[in-house]
Amino acid sequence: MTTLQPDQATAAGLRGARRPAVSDPETIDGTIVNDPARRPPLVLGDRDFHSVTNTICGWIEMKTPPWWIALFGVSSALAGLGTAMILYLIITGVGVWGLNNPMAWGWAIVNFVWWVGIGHAGTLISAILCLFKQKWRVSINRFAEAMTIFAVICAGTFPGIHVGRVWMAWMLFPIPNSNWIWPNFRSPLLWDVFAVSTYFTVSLLFWYMGMIPDLATLRDRCLARLKQKVTVGPMWAPHPLPGFVKKATTLSLPLNKIGAYFYGVLSMGWRNSQRHWWNYEKAYILLAGVATPLVLSVHTIVSFDFAVSIIPGWHTTIFPPYFVAGAVFSGFAMVLTLLIPTRELYPGMKDFVTARTIENMCKIVTLTGSMVGFAYIMEFFIAWYGANPYEGQAFVVRAFGHYWWAYWIMFLCNVISPQVFWFKWCRTNVWFIFAISIVVNIGMWFERFVITASLSYDFMPANWAYYSPTLVDIGTYVGSMGIFMTLFLLFVRFLPMLPISEVKNVMHQAHTHLHPHDHGHGPGDHAHDLTKPGEAAERTAEGQGY
Amino acid sequence: MNDQHHNQPEAAPPAREWYEEDVIPAYGVMAEFDDVASLFSAAEKCRDKGFSSWDVYAPVPIHGMNEAMGLKPSRVSFAMAGAALTGCFGALLMQWWMGAIDYEIVVGGKPLFAWEQATPITFELSVLLGAFGALGGMFLLNKLPMWHHPIMNKERFLRVSDDRLVIAVEAIDPLFDEVETAAFLESIGGKNVELVEG
Numbered sequence: 244m245t246t247l248q249p250d251q252a253t254a255a256g257l258r259g260a261r262r263p264a265v266s267d268p269e270t271i272d273g274t275i276v277n278d279p280a281r282r283p284p285l286v287l288g289d290r291d292f293h294s295v296t297n298t299i300c301g302w303i304e305m306k307t308p309p310w311w312i313a314l315f316g317v318s319s320a321l322a323g324l325g326t327a328m329i330l331y332l333i334i335t336g337v338g339v340w341g342l343n344n345p346m347a348w349g350w351a352i353v354n355f356v357w358w359v360g361i362g363h364a365g366t367l368i369s370a371i372l373c374l375f376k377q378k379w380r381v382s383i384n385r386f387a388e389a390m391t392i393f394a395v396i397c398a399g400t401f402p403g404i405h406v407g408r409v410w411m412a413w414m415l416f417p418i419p420n421s422n423w424i425w426p427n428f429r430s431p432l433l434w435d436v437f438a439v440s441t442y443f444t445v446s447l448l449f450w451y452m453g454m455i456p457d458l459a460t461l462r463d464r465c466l467a468r469l470k471q472k473v474t475v476g477p478m479w480a481p482h483p484l485p486g487f488v489k490k491a492t493t494l495s496l497p498l499n500k501i502g503a504y505f506y507g508v509l510s511m512g513w514r515n516s517q518r519h520w521w522n523y524e525k526a527y528i529l530l531a532g533v534a535t536p537l538v539l540s541v542h543t544i545v546s547f548d549f550a551v552s553i554i555p556g557w558h559t560t561i562f563p564p565y566f567v568a569g570a571v572f573s574g575f576a577m578v579l580t581l582l583i584p585t586r587e588l589y590p591g592m593k594d595f596v597t598a599r600t601i602e603n604m605c606k607i608v609t610l611t612g613s614m615v616g617f618a619y620i621m622e623f624f625i626a627w628y629g630a631n632p633y634e635g636q637a638f639v640v641r642a643f644g645h646y647w648w649a650y651w652i653m654f655l656c657n658v659i660s661p662q663v664f665w666f667k668w669c670r671t672n673v674w675f676i677f678a679i680s681i682v683v684n685i686g687m688w689f690e691r692f693v694i695t696a697s698l699s700y701d702f703m704p705a706n707w708a709y710y711s712p713t714l715v716d717i718g719t720y721v722g723s724m725g726i727f728m729t730l731f732l733l734f735v736r737f738l739p740m741l742p743i744s745e746v747k748n749v750m751h752q753a754h755t756h757l758h759p760h761d762h763g764h765g766p767g768d769h770a771h772d773l774t775k776p777g778e779a780a781e782r783t784a785e786g787q788g789y
Numbered sequence: 790m791n792d793q794h795h796n797q798p799e800a801a802p803p804a805r806e807w808y809e810e811d812v813i814p815a816y817g818v819m820a821e822f823d824d825v826a827s828l829f830s831a832a833e834k835c836r837d838k839g840f841s842s843w844d845v846y847a848p849v850p851i852h853g854m855n856e857a858m859g860l861k862p863s864r865v866s867f868a869m870a871g872a873a874l875t876g877c878f879g880a881l882l883m884q885w886w887m888g889a890i891d892y893e894i895v896v897g898g899k900p901l902f903a904w905e906q907a908t909p910i911t912f913e914l915s916v917l918l919g920a921f922g923a924l925g926g927m928f929l930l931n932k933l934p935m936w937h938h939p940i941m942n943k944e945r946f947l948r949v950s951d952d953r954l955v956i957a958v959e960a961i962d963p964l965f966d967e968v969e970t971a972a973f974l975e976s977i978g979g980k981n982v983e984l985v986e987g
Contacts (some may be wrong), residue, residue: 292952293951293952294846296950390941417887428884428888428910429911434910437913437914441913444917445916445920448921449920460950462950463947463949463950511935512933514846515848516931517846517847517851518858518860519931521850521855522863522864522927524864525927526926536916544909609816747849750826774983
């Protein structure tokens with residue numbers, strides 16, 4: 244929370260988490276193992292449950308870091324810019340954008356498709372990888388789901404303000420009205436309304452449901468601090484605090500009270516009952532089951548916006564799989580863009596988001612990037628093989644027309660750049676991965692632009708026109724990034740960034756009963772103890788509860 | 790006369806109702822366990838003893854605990870299937886009635902209603918309602934939200950969401966007895982056995 248210090252246990256937990264990084268060129272942090280018989284650990288640092296809780300909750304309970312305040316200032320200023328641009332658009336009309344007659348879909352639709360695509364990684368990680376039992380996903384799924392939700396919020400804004408008369412946007416939904424009219428259910432644009440709003444809602448439910456036990460953990464920590472009247476002091480203070488400080492600072496924190504209510508209401512009174520967990524796990528796997536086809540359907544339906552029309556260059560059956568692959572590609576790139584700096588900024592996060600997690604994500608980027616590259620080439624082949632002159636011309640102008648530069652930027656960023664991850668150095672060097680992830684995001688934006696710009700050349704050469712964005716277009720796009728970052732910063736500050744209970748669930752401490760005598764871990768581990776022996780004594784000491 | 794009066798046993802105080810002060814019955818007894826293995830075997834012993842109103846609390850879902858506790862299969866799937874089917878047929882009905890009955894517009898000479906064009910929205914609404922069914926069914930079966938619960942007043946219990954393992958037997962259980970149940974929990978490895986006030 245903002246102005247008050249965390250209690251000493253949290254401070255100690257975070258201090259303990261700052262260990263020198265292992266710098267082994269071969270295995271990086273010990274998780275890059277090529278031998279398939281060896282399973283690298285999912286949680287590093289010989290952690291027990293208590294230290295996992297302390298670290299992840301500590302990120303929320305610690306004093307607001309200065310970098311957070313700085314970034315929040317910048318991103319909320321950009322969000323303000325975006326809001327001002329949207330307001331200007333609503334007051335003035337869509338003419339403030341650079342739209343012209345053949346090109347009626349400009350940056351707004353480009354940004355919409357780009358943001359929806361980015362929003363695909365979260366549910367893919369939490370649903371599809373959950374069904375495939377990919378345990379490494381637990382350290383990134385909450386993070387990616389949050390990113391999904393914020394990206395879909397940005398995405399939904401664009402078509403909403405593109406309709407022209409924004410105050411009529413409610414007519415997109417089948418709401419009874421005095422005109423006695425209903426929307427046209429045969430239009431892909433209406434399918435899109437249902438697809439994106441369903442995707443947003445289901446992602447939100449999935450995200451919230453996963454967070455309930457962790458919110459309960461945060462609530463219990465707030466309650467315990469209120470009951471114990473724990474000592475507070477700056478994080479750098481010696482531990483335990485000298486007696487006189489203790490007396491002076493023993494108080495119940497008003498922010499703990501707010502926290503107890505905030506997390507308490509949101510956690511719905513979750514109390515970690517195994518009877519509850521039993522229903523919860525079933526509901527979670529069922530949600531993952533329905534979210535899986537949903538992820539694949541959303542960008543399929545977005546691609547119908549284009550493919551069901553008869554515009555040359557759009558009317559192709561390759562669009563649904565090609566859009567879905569591109570969406571996963573850009574989504575993973577965006578997760579990497581956000582994850583790599585966050586992992587550096589939060590102490591102890593590297594124990595959960597290991598080098599292997601990052602490496603696995605790079606492999607998915609290369610896989611989906613190759614699918615996208617294949618689709619680009621196949622589109623050209625079909626345009627030639629189909630022998631439709633309009634289709635052929637659309638592709639010639641795509642690569643060599645007015646927007647040739649956009650096409651080749653797209654090709655370079657999306658087809659060439661992800662191939663670097665075939666090399667081990669490239670997929671283990673985080674700042675290199677960070678750079679590539681940004682390149683991929685740029686490339687995917689240009690892909691959406693190239694597709695939308697097919698409108699620029701329609702059937703009649705007399706109509707052909709060049710489209711260029713206005714400052715309002717650019718301001719709205721940059722503003723949407725500000726909205727996204729603002730929401731994201733609020734998330735990392737106030738909500739558990741990693742799924743605490745899921746992380747605990749992949750640790751060996753949670754599974755001891757299955758193989759009580761053959762747990763296959765090295766000597767000196769504490770397979771039968773949730774707490775390390777040294778901590779048992781510490782636990783009883785005053786003020787150590789939290 | 791006087792003697793006789795004194796020898797009579799003193800009249801018992803009138804029985805007070807449960808809602809009167811300091812007669813609120815206890816919620817139950819809770820005990821902590823050291824590790825998952827001992828929790829697991831303790832749960833099996835509680836199940837075999839025949840308790841019906843009892844529960845195991847742990848920061849993670851423990852796999853196999855449903856068998857150790859003797860839980861029946863979860864019924865969340867029925868809630869979800871019901872909601873998803875409602876979404877499916879509701880969406881078909883909505884599209885057919887709105888597009889082909891109440892407000893007919895011919896677009897491009899295409900039929901007013903066909904399953905092909907109805908598929909995307911039918912799918913989306915099935916998923917949407919199914920997701921609400923899964924989450925809502927989970928809440929309903931777990932009797933949540935329940936923001937106040939007697940066991941949450943125990944300071945020790947607050948550590949369950951961190952790293953503690955607890956078994957609690959409720960007072961409404963027919964086999965419950967404050968002293969005996971506490972002794973039983975201790976005998977199966979429970980530590981810090983405590984009475985949970987109602």
